[in-house]
Amino acid sequence: MRWSPLARSESRTVLTSKGAWILASLVVLWGFRPTYAGWDAVGRNITVGYIQIGVDLFLPIGALLVSYQSLIGERTTGSIKFLLGLPLTRTQILLGKASGRFVGVGAAIVAAALALAGIGLVEHGPFGLLPFLGTLVATLLLASAMVAVGVLVSTVTRRTVTAATGVFAYLLVTLFWTQIVTSVYTAITGVPVDPYEAPASGPLFLALRLTPDGAYNVLTNWLLDVGNSAELFHIVATKLAPGVSVNAFVVEAAFDGGGPWYLHPALSVVVLLVWVGVPMALARRIFTEGDAL
Template sequence: MRWSPLARSECRTVLTSKGAWILAALVVLWGFRPTYAGWDAVGRNITIGYVQVGVSLFLPVGALLLSYQSLIGERTTGSIKFLLGLPLTRMQILFGKATGRFVGIGVAMVAATLLLAGIGLVEHGPFAPLRLLGTLAATLLLGCAMVSTGVFISTVTRRTVTAATGVIAYFLVTLFWSQIVTSVYTAVTGVPVDPYDAPPSGPLFLALRLTPDGAYNVLTNWILGVGNSAELFHIVYTKLAPGVGINAFVVEAAFDGGGPWYLHPALSLVVLLVWLAVPLVLARRVFTRGDAL
C-alpha cells in the first residue's frame, strides 16, 4: 500500500500532539460520573455508561479539531506541493490522511475506554465485557465518521479560519439540534412539541437521531439495553421510570408498540456509516477534480 507511509506520518502527528491526549483525558474525567440513576439503569454496567457520557460530548468536536487541518494545513505551509510530487494519486493522499488521523484518534479513544473500564472495575466490580466491546466499536465508528467530516472540511476550504468556522458551526448546530428539529417540526406541521409529552411522530424522532452523536447514543443505549433514544442512558432510564416527568425524547415513552420500523436502534449504524462515507466521497470529488493548491 503506497499510501501507508503517509498514514503512519499522520498517525504520529496525532499521537505526538497534546490534543489527542487532552481529548482522552476529557473523556475520562467527564465520563466518570457515578449517579444513582445510572446505577439503577444498568447496575455494574454503569462503567460502560461512563464511556458513552464522555465520548458523546467530546469525541465529535475533538475529532474535528484534530482532523480539520489535515489538508488545509498542507496548503497554508506550501507542503502540498511535496505531497503532490509523491508517487500517489490524489485519492491515495486523501485516504492516507483520513486513515492516519483516524488510527491516531482511535488509539487515544481505546486508551480512554480502557482507563474508564479499569476505574469502573475497581469501583463497581465486573461488568459485561461484550457490551463494553460493542460500545468501543461504536466509539471507533463515531470517531471515523468525524474524521471523515473533518477531512471533508479541510478539503473544501481554502483558509484555516474558514475551516475553523466550519467546525464551530458544526458544534453549534449539534448543540442546539433538538431545539432546531422541534422548531422546524412545529413550523411545518403546526403541532407544538412538548419534550415532557412528545407527539408520537416518526419523522420527528428520526430527525433527532440524524447527528453523529445522536446516532451514537441510540446505538450505545441499545447495547446497554436501556431504551430507544438519542439521550444519554441515565436520562432514558429516568424518562421511562413510572411517575417521572423529564425533558427527553424516548421512543418507548411516546409510542405504543415501539414505533415505526425506521426508528429501530440498529439503523443508527446506517446513520454513522453515511456520516463516514458521504464526506469522504464529496472530499474525493473536490480534491481529485479541483485545484489542490
C-alpha cells in the same frame, strides 16, 4: 498499500500531539460520573455508560479539532506541493490522511475507554463484556465519522480560519440539533413539540437521531438495553421510570409498541456509516477534481 506510509505519518502526528491526549483525558474526566440514576438504570454496566457520557461530548469536538487541519495545514504551509509530488493519487492522499488521523484519534479514544473500564472495574466490579465491546466499536465508528467530517472541512476550505469557523458551525448545529428539529417540525406540521409529552411522530424521532452523536447514543443505549433514544443512557432510564417526567425524547415513552421500523436502534449503524461515507466521497470529489493547491 502505497498510502500506508502517509497514514503512519499522520497517525504519528496525532499521537504525538497534546490534543489527542487532552481529548483522552477529558473523556475520562467528564465520563467518570457515578450517579444514582445511572446505577439504577444499568447496574455495573454504568462503566460502559461512562464511556458514552465522555465520548458523546468530547469525541466530536476533539476528533474535529485534530483532523480539520489535515489538508488545510499542508496548503497554508505550502507542503502540499511536496505531498502532491509523491507517487500517490489524490484519492490515496485523502485516504492516507483520513485513515492516519482516524488511527490516531481511535488510539487515544480506545486508551480513554480502557482507562474508564479500569476505573469502573475497580470501583464497581466486572461489567458486561458485550456492551463494552459493542460500545467500543460504536465509539470507533463515531470517531471515523468525525474524522471524515474534519477531512471534508479541510478539503473544501482554503483558509484555516474558514475551516475553524466551519467546525464551530457544525458543533453549534449539533449542540442545538434538538431545538432546530423541533422548531422545524412545529413550523411544518403546526404541532407544538413538548419534550415532556412528545408527539408519536416517526419523522420527528428519526430527525433527532440523524446527527453522529445522536446515532451514537441510540446505538449505545441499545447495547446498554435502557431504551430507544438519542439522549444519554441515565436520562433515558429516568424518562422510562414510572412516575417521573423528564424532557427527553424516548421512543418507548411516545409510541405504543416500539414505534416504526425505521426507528430501530440498529439502523444507527447505517446513519454513522453514512456520516463516514458521504463526507469522504464529497472530499474525494472536491480534492480530485478541484485545484488542490
